[in-house]
Amino acid sequence: MSDRALEGVKVVDFGWVLVSPLIVKTLADYGATAVCVESMKSPSLSRLGTPFKDGKPGVDRAGHFAYCAPNKYSISLDLRTPGGMEIAKRLVAWADVVSENRRAGIMKQMGLDYDELTKINPGIIMVSSSNQGQTGPYASHPGLGIHLIGLGGFNNFIGWPDQEAITLTIAYTDYLTPPLAVATIVAALDRRRKTGEGQYFDISQLEAGLHFLATPLLNCAVNGSEPKKMGNVCEDAAPHGIFRCKGEDRWCAIAVFNDKEWAIFCTVISHPEWKCDPRFSTLSKRKENEEELNKRVGEYTIHYSAEEIMAVLQEAGIAAGVVQNAKDIYEDPQLIQREFFWVMNHKEMGEFTHLGEPAILSKTPAKPYMPAPCLGEHTEYICKEYLGMDDEEFVDYMVSGAFGF
């Protein structure tokens, strides 16, 4: 029996940069056959941005694209040509799922909106993941994840009260839609298998993202409260924060929740006398004197490496963790043991690390089946194997410019 949970599921991705490619990545990682429709003339931004292999720019040397694209096929089409559009529609006819994250209205302009797709394939499941959904006065407003973070209110929860506002400088909201979309698509595939019915999903990344701030939004609605900047402070724990350790830009997170943990913490860091200090004896006292407490903890941690602090505290059952940078993550023994990264031989870059999946399924784990594709790498393969073209037809399309090369 196959260990590919989504064996036989066929997905076409008309998306770009991150949201739709991440949705399709997970489906492909669990065994779906996934084709990303790309364009030689206008490649995805993630093929144009850093990092590049050896620092040499090139669409097939772009690390961010490849990192998020294991297990996918790539076809190059010029959708502005009649031939390119014909092939796109043949892919739709072949597919079970079509995913896209273009600005609302673009798919309709191209003649690839849900109504058109159902004419070709009545059972299709189509997912649009635009910034703010397909309807409403701001539907077609352009924006990137960096903008949605602010619009969605996430910046209110980052930084310190006495400082200028800061933001999450990665496109955080791009990561919030994909798991919700995958859960829904897969459930919809199961329903379709039983009923024959496809459907259309209109995702607003803003709306999906707000589910990650549900409590503060409810708090504002019923209590009129706005969030306050809290740095690393947590109401239920002290010490709680990120403390500087030995070395350059090395830090360790520590979270001590209750008095029992506090007693252990004091013993482990060889300051048993702090236990009896009336300023720190209970959680509420420690909260009152948190500044002094944090200062003292920092004076301790600065003498040790972040790894040492983590090891000694975790050994004693206290929550602590190194503030890992990309190198630490890349070498993290836990993530490596869980096969979170997939090293495969990329056609252009050679040995390259692809992103895996965050959960392990005991019978049908996600797997590295093939490295990320070069742009249009599988154009001929897809046309012949999946769309049933013969040599002559393929060459005719090529000559007509359908593939954009």
Add this chain to the structure above:
Amino acid sequence: MAGLLESFRVLDLTDHKGFFCGKILADLGADVIKVEKPGGDPARRIGPFYKNIPDPEKSLHWFAYNLNKRGITLDIEATDGKELFKRLAETSDFVIESYPTGYMDEIGLSYLDLSTVNSRIIMTSITAFGHTGPYKDYKGSDIVGMAMGGLAYITGNAEDSPVRISFPQSYLLASAEAAAATMIAHYYRETTGQGQHVDASLQASVAGKLANAIPTWELNHTLLKREGSYMFGRGAKLRIRLLWHCKDGYITFALMGGKLGAKSNEIVARWIIDEGIAPEFFRKIDWPSLDIAKQTQEDQDRLEEVVAQFFAKYTKADLYRRANQEGVLLCPQSSCKDILENTQLQSRDFWVNVEHPELGDTMPYPGAFLKASRTPPVIRQRAPLIGEHNEEVYKGELGLSDGAMSMMSLAGVI
């Protein structure tokens, strides 16, 4: 309309680390039964509270992430409790839990134990580091997850300590990933009849969200660092401002390169020139041909200074309205109140008023996380009270007698 998961039942044993996983399945239509310790889940003590009154029946966090679930109380460590749980598992499709690694084995309710009573069952575990690997027994918390997952390192000001997002995100990220993985296991189960174990890691859920940081290390041996309110990890070696003061707060905008940036830059430049506040050098720039990526930092700073003066004269709403009319990549930084009043969300009927009869009140909740043409997520009911559905489930569905129920109740099992 029937939900996607209408005929499926979930037993939800999670604490605050995993509430959102069951919530997602409940929104998709599953019958999710939140199983609490007799007396109520400790997570009911998490604030803030309705009208700021601390009370296990008024935790807004409980309300928000247990919406759409039913609730029963059960001591799964007691022998009778365990038996009741197994009986429930016989007719259920999913079990979700977020206990420390090894706990479910210890009490005899591991995936293997449950699969012997129901081979179709899918058990989903959400833990700090996962059930395998050298850190499997490490203790987690949100800040530890954000640290070990790498998001903390790239968040904050360059010169300061890394910082977490103060409304805990790592639990929500892991719960959402767990829900996706659970559905994939579901698809396989519906094909083959076989259940399985889903082992979701908080650390890995965070580590998957680091943009291009990992390949930048692998390919260029460069560490992307936190940049406060500046753009991160792009090709240009420029510091490009993201957050700007305006009259009543902040907006996000980037004077950035590429085709995308060029269009917005040109329109904003025109706004500034039309306003009559552009210095000569600014007016002389040929915006369509300006390549931001090739500028020096000095050039960039000079441009940003002019743009900053313009934004400071207007409100968030003015700028956003104008940006929408002309297609400029610019958004306001919303307060929670702004979000509740956001016209786009209102026009899509995003908020759903949910009745809380005990409080004599209704509250607006974030509604469906997506719109669907056939099976939209539906918000049906507020989060359960402590033991609210005990009778319904134990008597109505398991067929326990009144006597048996009061015995169990007296013994502290339910």
